[in-house]
Amino acid sequence: MGKILLVSTLIAATGLGYANWPGGVGWTKGPSYKTAVVSKGDVTLSVAANGALSPRRVFTVGAKVSGTVRELCVDYNSRVEAGQVLLILDDALSRAQVAHSAAALVGAEAELARAKVDENRVRALAVQAFASVAELDQAVQTRRAAAAGVERAHAQLQKDRVDLADTVIRAPADGIVLDRFVEIGQTVAAKFQTPTLLTIAEDLTKMRIDANFAESEIGAVKPGQSVSFSVDAFPEREFTGEVAQIRLNPSVDQNVVTYDVVIWVDNPERILFPGMTAYVNVTLQESRAAVLVPNAALRFRPDAGSAVPARRPEKSADSASRVYVLDSAGQLRAVEVKTGITDNRNSEVLAGALQAGDTVVTGKVGEPDGYAGASQRRAVKVGS
DSSP, X not given: OHXXXXXXXXXXXXXXXXXXXXXXXXXXXXXXXXXXXXXXXXXXXXXXXXXXXXXXXXXXXXXXXXXXXXXXXXXXXXXXXXXXXXXXXXXXXXXXXXXXXXXXXXXXXXXXXXXXXXXXXXXXXHHTTSSOHHHHHHHHHHXXXXXXXXXXXXXXXXXXXXXXXXXXXXXXXXXXXXXXXXXXXXXXXXXXXXXXXXXXXXXXXXXXXXXXXXXXXXXXXXXXOEEEEEETTEEEEEEEEEEEEEEEEEEEETTEEEEEEEEEEEOTTOOOOTTOEEEEEEEEEEEEEEEEEEHHHHHOBOOTTSEEOOOOOTTOSSSEXXXXXXXXXXXXXXXXXXEEEEOSSEEEEEEESOOTTOEEXXXXXXXXXXXXXXXXXXXXXXXX
């Protein structure tokens, strides 16, 4: 009898221990949480846009006279200096026109000389009353018309000489040839409008970005603000620039209003090429050595009744955000903080019982970071 009682007691004790052992029948597993560490560092508030790189100054080289391209002295990517010969048009017609105008000038001068002789003779006869006043007036008028003819012939000769000089096309400034639109032997017609022959960038070490910002963001963009940007050619590298100008002329596309923001960029290595797409971030506000909390922690909300209520930060009772930490017993405890600027990954902590090195909850295991429980899903504003 005593043995039976002892065995029953052991079985009961064993069953009770199993029921209370983790994984036993009576043990209920609590939720597991994902956490992150509050850090200290820099945070930047910025607005983003896309734009295209281009040289700050671009010259289009055209032809003032018509002709056939006889000689092409430069090609794509050629570096040129101001006054350097770029191309030469066939000048045979221009030389013939200069010769024609020179001969016309000689003829006009001869006509003027004859008109002067006639005027002097009629004037002498008029003094002796052998010529009438009308004849004298006619002689004077003829001499004046001949003088005007000389002026016209001289002006035409000058024009033809300029046209002859314009058959040699020179660089307007130092730069590099970006584009070429003619070939040797091609006929250039400049009768109705000036044709574009070459495009020259003045200096590729000084670039610009034209970025389009939405009207909802343009109010925060100011000249002088610093800019960071990246390009697809160097995805791991960050470049810098500065806002130079905000163009007041809007662009409207399908009722979406945008404004062109001009950004100055230095390109001393010449690795940024015209036409590259730039992914721009304009810095609006910066905070150095700030206490940073992940935005996922600010978005996380546990199920109702599973956390200890929070105490508001002493410095501000308004615009407070809430994060959750695990206490020594493994229970969620709410901590209210006042947040500042955010870079959409981390937010600056301005006030509250949260320090660098603290661990905050960002979500439940198996759920996305910042997930709000079914009973607590609501809009959570990050920042104040």
